[in-house]
Amino acid sequence: MNLKNVLIKITAIVVVVFTAVSCDDDFNSVGSEVIGDVNFEDDEYNAIPIAYSKRFEKVQTSGLPNNLLGIYDDPVYGESVYSVVSEVLPSQFNPSFGDNAVLDSVVLNLPYFSTITESSTEDGVVTNTFELDSVYGSNEIRLSIYHSDYFLRDFDLDQGGEQRQVYYSDDITNNFGSSLENRLLFTDNNFKPSSNQIRLLTEDDDTDEDEDPQFSTEIPALRLVLASEAAAAAATELNEDNARIGNQELINYFKTLFLDKEGSIELSNANNFRNYFRGFYFKAESNTNTDESLIFFNISDANFTLFYSFDTNEADEDDADEDGDMTELIRGQGSFVLNFSNNIVNSIDFDFANATLNDNTTIESALDSQDEVNGEANLFLKGGEGSYAVIDLFNGMVTNEDGELENELDFLKRQNWLINEASMKIYINQDEMVSGDTEPERIYIFNQETGAVLVDFVADPTSNQTSPVLSLTNHLGRISRDSDENGEFYKIRLTRHVINVLSEDIDNVKLGLSVSQNVNVVTLAEGFTPNNSEDELIPFSSIISHEGTILYGNGVNVPEEKRLKLDIFYTRSKSN
Known part of the structure; x- marks a missing residue:
């Protein structure tokens, strides 16, 4: 009886296995016809x-991730002229400039996109060679920089003041008017970007016996330095590569705008400041028939800095300035940084x-x-x-x-x-x-x-x-x-x-x-x-x-x- 049952079970298993194998053969056969090249084609x-x-x-040119400044001459479409107007904000409000503050210089620094292609060191001095990444053309253009008095509002009054104000590519040229050119700060009739590194004069750290001036370096930039006549002369005597423009009138202008406003409501918060100092206008213009020099840059990396000196509470007992007076107060150094931010508008002058x-x-x-x-x-x-x-x-x-x-x-x-x-x-x-x-x-x-x-x-x-x-x-x-x-x-x-x-x-x-x-x-x-x-x-x-x-x-x-x-x-x- 047990043997019979075992034989029956073995027979059933064989039948099931045989059936499964047969079905698998049939499935593979049908599958090959479906998956292969017989029933389908590309x-x-x-x-x-x-x-x-x-x-x-x-087109809208407020809120751009990057900006363009200069002139580009497309071989098919022709010339496009790009200018920029931008607000600035100070890095701090309610600044204290100290006693007897004197404005020594103001510096505009607008870095280019660049990469180092070569670096060398000689006598401890590092010299980097740069290649500009986003500068197009190598001809000269006319570049002017103005203190703008045009107010760039944040919200669109025509929309009830609930939506952000949008500015367009034709606004600077057609709508903003003459207040953009409130005060001319700088003009270069033969401007073109340079790939040279910037060398800055620094204080000697007294770690060596070398009496030569010490320098630091920065990446290539559009860098404008307006200095008092005395500071410009001193920089020239030190053979500083960073060119300075001695302009006492403009130094007095910015002293009145900022240092003399210490403690005022104009420097107390962002809204008051934007209404008081309304920014800068970078104006590009043609100066020849072959002009072309266009900069693609991030203006949020730029800044405008005021460097000033002030009296400290310490007397010059060691006669550091070698003027024979050891009772005068030592002069401290400070800076007031304005960063480009908030409303930044590009103009595009182009005609099909x-x-x-x-x-x-x-x-x-x-x-x-x-x-x-x-x-x-x-x-x-x-x-x-x-x-x-x-x-x-x-x-x-x-x-x-x-x-x-x-x-x-x-x-x-x-x-x-x-x-x-x-x-x-x-x-x-x-x-x-x-x-x-x-x-x-x-x-x-x-x-x-x-x-x-x-x-x-x-x-x-x-x-x-x-x-x-x-x-x-x-x-x-x-x-x-x-x-x-x-x-x-x-x-x-x-x-x-x-x-x-x-x-x-x-x-x-x-x-x-x-x-x-x-x-x-x-x-x-x-x-x-x-x-x-x-x-x-x-x-x-x-x-x-x-x-x-x-x-x-x-x-x-x-x-x-x-x-x-x-x-x-x-x-x-x-x-x-």
Whole structure:
């Protein structure tokens, strides 16, 4: 009986195992037909979007992450002039300047972006060689610096004072008026940025027997020193590299503005101070036919410092100044620092009418006659107070499998494709462009309605790169150049965006395409286009970009191989 039961159990187990193996064979056979190349195939679909350009009459330039100062002459779009007006705030309020305070000098220091390329030491003196990172052009311009008396208010009174005041690229030139030039502080008719390190005279620390003057060094900067005549003469005798301008009148001017105001309500808090001392105006102007020198900088790193001396309670018993008087009080040294902050506004003086195409058509007239229904042959992308392109996907008509006309979006939704990649190669019109290092390295795509980045931006595995050159290169490919270093095209991947559109997870919105100085900057600004009272959104990264390009659109005159299209690579079942 037990043996019989054992045989029955063994037989049952064998049957189960045999059945399982048979089923597994059948499953693998069917699976191979599904997964392999028999029932599925890869293919490509080319969608032709409608694309055209829009130009701005003005763009928001308050709240920029960085600022531009100087003149840039784009080989295609022409000259742009950038000036800056900024408020300042002291590092401390209610300052005490001490007894018998005397203003010795005032120093404006605006550092450039730079990197050290070489460093050497000789006789204990370190000399660094720098390369400027964000200075464009090497010609001279006229630069003037003024004490501004224009009040930059914080809140928009036209909106009930509840919203932040927005300032635009044309405000300095057209709206602020003559109060910007309240007092001229400095003019250089032949200004151009220098990559030389700054050498500053310091006190001898008495650690050696050397009687030579001691120096410290700082990175390259736009540095202006206004000194009393005595201080300027002393600096010259010490052969200090940091040039000083002896101007007793301006020293007295700033003494009256600050040292003489000790204990006043004007220096007591931020609001009173901003209304009292309203900031500085940096004005760039042309001085030749070949001027070009543009600085890209962070003005929040700049400062304006007053250096002064005052009496202490100690007598000069050792006659340190060697004047024979050992009863006079020793003079102490102090400083009062003003930092650039709060409202900082860039002006951009630019006109599309000065730029022409090969057929002598002005780019302005081309931009003012855009075909938003059928699209255009050229797409004009220009940073600053410039232009951007609009790309409208899947809104045309296509011939479907039944030979009938159908909306492209509806047609694609029915296909049930497995999309592997969706991307655009956007070709540069080399016939209209002056190729080379003046071409933008990056372009940027965004939701034209909301300004938001696309889902591919968020999902890009290179988004953690801090360098704007290396970041987001999967989604927003850098410019691709030929063997002669001429720009050929940009490649933008929109795979996740297209999947979400076709699966109806998101709406099929129009997309904006702009140049970008830094693709990591996603903050949005306001801009106004001609004949449109409503503001449009443009990324700050486009406003702080000085460069421009001309790309191929989808007009009939565009070479077929360079026509703008969205390439969709997909896998589908052969039964579809």
